[in-house]
Amino acid sequence: MRWQAVAFGAMTLTATGMVAAQETHSSQGKTREQVHEEIVQAWRDGLLPNKRYEYPPSAATIARNKELYALAHPDDAAVKEASKGTN
Template identity: 45%
Template structure:
């Protein structure tokens, strides 16, 4: 009796695993996030826009911080900011 119950349980588990595996495999392609290049481009654009705060005390950044960040970027003119204009 215990052997029969074990075999039925094992068969049920095997069936559920086999039916769930293709469903999980097909969703992994659709749920991929951004590429490294996309994230880098977004960060560069955020620096150019001045919306990345310079301190934890100013989140979200105030207009004064945004203006200061834009001025700091224009003065520094880093290479990463020049390459995608």
């Protein structure tokens, strides 16, 4: 009788641990890849400040950051599409 209670307790703990592991995995939020894509998009949009004392960046700084990104990444399709829309 005692071994049945121990076996039942072990199964319960195992099942509880599996549920907790699934909940933790599904509630973690963004993946590294998603965060990386958001940072690259902010860089394309000129929103990453290059001066620590200017946050949020001004419109002139955003425009300059976009120009710098376009110069550094001439093959970026997103930059080409954005430049078509402004001309």
